[in-house]
Amino acid sequence: MSPRTGRPTxxxxxxxxxxxxxxxxxxxxxxxxxxxxxxxxEVINEGVKLLEKKLEQ
Known part of the structure; x- marks a missing residue:
């Protein structure tokens, strides 16, 4: 069996x-x-995106 599992990305x-x-x-x-x-x-990533938008203003 291959050591790689999951879908390729x-x-x-x-x-x-x-x-x-x-x-x-x-x-x-x-x-x-x-x-x-x-x-x-995903929650943390979403928070980072929101902060990036806020800082761009």
Whole structure:
């Protein structure tokens, strides 16, 4: 069996980020993820996009 699994992608995600959160911050992130029906990574990426737009103004 091939060691590669999953679907091939053109947008490879090779960078890792580890963060430390307070329990309250972790709870807020989890709540957002549940409401958006998205992963925590997707929530964080969406937040970064919103900040980029705000900073461009």
């Amino acid at each position: 053109q947008n490879k995600k090779t960078e890792r980020l580890e963060i430390r959160l307070t329990p309250e911050e972790a709870q807020r992130l989890e709540k957002c993820a549940q409401k958006m029906q998205a992963s925590k990574t």
